[in-house]
Amino acid sequence: MFQQPPPLSLYIHIPWCLKKCPYCDFNSYVRMADSRLESAYQQALLADLVQELPHIQNRPIETVFIGGGTPSLFSSHCLGTLLEKLYIILTIPAGAEITLEANPETLNRQRLREFLDLGINRLSLGIQSFDESSLKKLGRIHSRDTALTMAQTALATGFTHVNLDLMFGLPDQTVSMALQDLAIAVALHPQHLSWYQLTLEPQTVFGKHPPTLPDEETLWTLQTEGQAYLASQGYEHYEISAYAQPQAHCRHNLNYWQFGDYLGIGAGAHGKLTQPTHSQITRSYKQSHPERYLHTAHSADVKITEPPLSESQIILEFMINALRLTQGFYRSQFEQRTGIDLNQLTLPLTQAIAHNWLIKDHDHIYPTPLGLRYLNNLLELFV
Ligand SMILES: C[S@@+](CC[C@H](N)C(=O)[O-])C[C@H]1O[C@@H](n2cnc3c(N)ncnc32)[C@H](O)[C@@H]1O
Ligand code: SF4
Structure with a gap:
């Protein structure tokens, strides 16, 4: 929650x-x-x-x-x-x-x-x-x-x-x-x-x-x-x-990297919003061609809203962003921003630590230089 x-x-x-x-x-x-x-x-x-x-x-x-x-x-x-x-x-x-x-x-x-x-x-x-x-x-x-x-x-x-x-x-x-x-x-x-x-x-x-x-x-x-x-x-x-x-x-x-929210306005701009009351995270984007954008900006047609992210999408998107950071993330940040208990990720985290791609120091999780180098392999563990 x-x-x-x-x-x-x-x-x-x-x-x-x-x-x-x-x-x-x-x-x-x-x-x-x-x-x-x-x-x-x-x-x-x-x-x-x-x-x-x-x-x-x-x-x-x-x-x-x-x-x-x-x-x-x-x-x-x-x-x-x-x-x-x-x-x-x-x-x-x-x-x-x-x-x-x-x-x-x-x-x-x-x-x-x-x-x-x-x-x-x-x-x-x-x-x-x-x-x-x-x-x-x-x-x-x-x-x-x-x-x-x-x-x-x-x-x-x-x-x-x-x-x-x-x-x-x-x-x-x-x-x-x-x-x-x-x-x-x-x-x-x-x-x-x-x-x-x-x-x-x-x-x-x-x-x-x-x-x-x-x-x-x-x-x-x-x-x-x-x-x-x-x-x-x-x-x-x-x-x-x-x-x-x-x-x-x-x-x-x-x-962005800490999985915060953002509004995106303008041609092709992307947005991400968390709605705590609905326990949902939703992504949207705007009409990308400038002419189409200019024609639709004054109506609801300007915005395309995607279905709310599933739990597995939320986990992967959080990791795609947070593991770009050399400081990684803290348990509390993961749980506050995803609404998911980090204990659900015990298996991939253990595997990543065994590969020497991640370090877990109490509640602080961050990528090693090797993890940053092989970021795609590291992220595959969270798919
Ligand atoms: C949207 S541009 C903004 C700057 C401004 N439009 C300019 O180029 O002077 C943002 C930055 O993305 C980087 N960039 C764009 N295409 C790239 C590519 N194919 N590979 C790596 N970096 C790229 C460039 O360093 C660029 O300055
Ligand atoms: S095409 Fe435009 S946005 Fe892209 S790098 Fe060149 S100046 Fe920047």
């Missing part, structure tokens, strides 16, 4: 980019900034949100994440209007984390200042690499210099939480190129780094025409050396791809 619902976050999806990157399968479409479209979309977002209100009964929103796509394509006027209305409609406590994802090419000093003045207190910059040849192969629209300048400017403007997204395992990348990217990033002193392994997604240009990627051995070396380097520079590795200075973890993403 659930005693109370978990913390609640809000994700807002902006589905447009200036150019589609060949590796990316996010729900994003090419479109230039356009004030009429922005304003129609912003109204659609609010209409979508208003329909969600009966499901959240005034629960406070701990974090807001405006992601994409490239939300920094939108004008600060439009984002400001949106945030203003959110503060009226929702209960957003002081100190809530408000993140904006941004592509360096869409920024300048003035826009950064305006975003900060709107109350956006965390900026997540899509950099990917500081190497010009890698940026070209990734089809990025910005240069190394623009990436450097915008990261420096964001920090100098007063953002106290800046994340840089970098990827490794890039076409023709060597170990020293990947480490060089990390060294340049660290020299900027961002509070947070996301360091993703490039994956070839089937429906993308790279998926259909795969570039030459580093072999397994190179990947293993660059990953272990990169992790050791980031640790030596004071960045805590707290999730498979996430590294943070002390107290600078991404609260929004942590809420």
